[in-house]
Amino acid sequence: MGIFAILAVSFSSILVTFSRVTITQSSRNEVATQLSFVMQSIQRLVSDASHVIVTDSIEDTDLNKTWDENDTNLGTAQKYLVLKLSGDDNSVNSETTPTIIYLNEGQVKIRKGRGSGNFVVNNLTTDKVVVDKLEFTKFVDHPGRDFIEIDLTLSYNSEQEQLQVARKLVLGTSKAYAAIFDTDLLPGTDGGASVGQASKKWADAHFSGDLTVGQEAKVEVLRVDDDGTPMNAIYNGQLSINPPSISGNSNKTFDVSPPTGVTLEVGDRIFLTPHKSLEAGLVLVGATINAGSNVIEVTLRNTAGSSVNGISRKWYYLLIK
Numbered sequence: 001m002g003i004f005a006i007l008a009v010s011f012s013s014i015l016v017t018f019s020r021v022t023i024t025q026s027s028r029n030e031v032a033t034q035l036s037f038v039m040q041s042i043q044r045l046v047s048d049a050s051h052v053i054v055t056d057s058i059e060d061t062d063l064n065k066t067w068d069e070n071d072t073n074l075g076t077a078q079k080y081l082v083l084k085l086s087g088d089d090n091s092v093n094s095e096t097t098p099t100i101i102y103l104n105e106g107q108v109k110i111r112k113g114r115g116s117g118n119f120v121v122n123n124l125t126t127d128k129v130v131v132d133k134l135e136f137t138k139f140v141d142h143p144g145r146d147f148i149e150i151d152l153t154l155s156y157n158s159e160q161e162q163l164q165v166a167r168k169l170v171l172g173t174s175k176a177y178a179a180i181f182d183t184d185l186l187p188g189t190d191g192g193a194s195v196g197q198a199s200k201k202w203a204d205a206h207f208s209g210d211l212t213v214g215q216e217a218k219v220e221v222l223r224v225d226d227d228g229t230p231m232n233a234i235y236n237g238q239l240s241i242n243p244p245s246i247s248g249n250s251n252k253t254f255d256v257s258p259p260t261g262v263t264l265e266v267g268d269r270i271f272l273t274p275h276k277s278l279e280a281g282l283v284l285v286g287a288t289i290n291a292g293s294n295v296i297e298v299t300l301r302n303t304a305g306s307s308v309n310g311i312s313r314k315w316y317y318l319l320i321k
Contacts, residue, residue: 027156027158028156030128030129031129031154031155031156034125034128034129034154035152035154037125038108038152039152041124042081045099045101046081046083046148048085049084049085049086049099050084050086051083052083052138052146052148053073053082053138054073054078054080054136054137054138055079055082056073058080058082074139075138077135077137077151078136078138079102079103079134079135079136080102080136081102081136081148082099082100083098083099083100083101084097084098084099085097085099092114093118094113095112095118095119095120096112096113097112097113098112099111101134103133103134106130106131107123107124107125107127107131108123108124108125108131109121109122109123110122110124125154127157128156128157129154129155129156129157130154130155130157132153132155133151133152133153134150134152134153136148136151137151232321233320233321234318234319234320234321235259235317235319236317236318236319237259237317238314238316239256239257239259239272239314240314240315241272241275241298241313241314241315243282243300243308243309243310243311244309244310245307245308245309246282246307246308246309247302247307248302248304248306248308249302249303249304250302251285251299251301251302252299253297253299254297254300255293255295255296255297256287256295256296256297256298257296258295258319259317259319262319263294264289264290264291264296265321266291267321268289268291268320268321269289269320270287270288270296270317270318270319270320271317272284272287272298272317273316273317274315275314277313279308279309279310279311280304280308281302281303281304281308282300282301282303282310283300283301283302283303284299284300285300286298287299
């Protein structure tokens with residue numbers, strides 16, 4: 001009987017030990033599986049996103065301020081990862097944008113949409129684990145890619161056993177596909193980047209809204225879509241104008257050739273600014289377009305009592321077609 005008792009105790013110990021090992025391994029597998037799923041899900045979303053920010057508040061996401069990123073958030077851990085996925089609706093009451101990932105009540109949450117009652121919240125983790133920590137840090141490396149660092153800690157949900165697995169993963173945000181942008185295209189710093197260069201110009205630019213220039217606009221030709229509006233193109237620059245001899249107290253109209261390569265049309269308007277050294281007594285009366293002859297007709301008045309013969313100088317012009 002003593003031998004059987006000893007054997008029974010031994011088998012019981014082996015069974016308890018085996019059970020503990022099995023439970024431990026199962027717990028580890030559960031934590032590792034959910035950790036991998038969350039990381040892969042976030043990685044896929046970040047890679048598919050056209051715009052990514054990190055923030056400590058999502059109060060503005062129900063307004064149209066979702067993408068106003070605070071530079072002070074860069075390089076510091078934040079609670080929320082906010083994504084604009086390519087092709088998603090970006091309206092005020094969108095049911096798809098933004099996509100927000102965050103920690104709440106021990107679970108990783110993913111929320112899509114904005115506005116009152118338009119968003120849907122789902123869990124990326126189950127109640128078998130507890131999420132102890134989830135933070136996002138964004139790093140900007142112009143002109144390279146931006147990076148999102150994810151600090152995620154998961155624990156097995158058990159009062160008897162706590163298995164913590166901590167991981168950090170650095171993800172690179174994807175660039176917009178085929179240079180098609182569905183969010184604002186912004187430089188790294190205010191006034192810190194240019195579009196094109198003097199030796200590498202863009203061919204054409206098309207805008208559906210306003211064009212605002214903060215400093216001097218150096219434009220030789222500005223074309224506006226011909227949709228029935230009175231303006232189709234703007235030319236500016238300098239013209240050589242050589243006033244003829246004009247008798248005292250009289251007007252005289254003379255012809256001036258248009259800018260090189262420009263054909264004048266009915267409805268075109270011309271504005272001239274005389275040279276600052278225009279001869280004393282000469283005053284510009286006006287200028288009109290003679291489309292049939294393809295010339296600009298300039299009228300000057302001589303206010304002096306005797307004849308004045310001007311000389312050729314460069315006058316500034318603005319031609320609106």
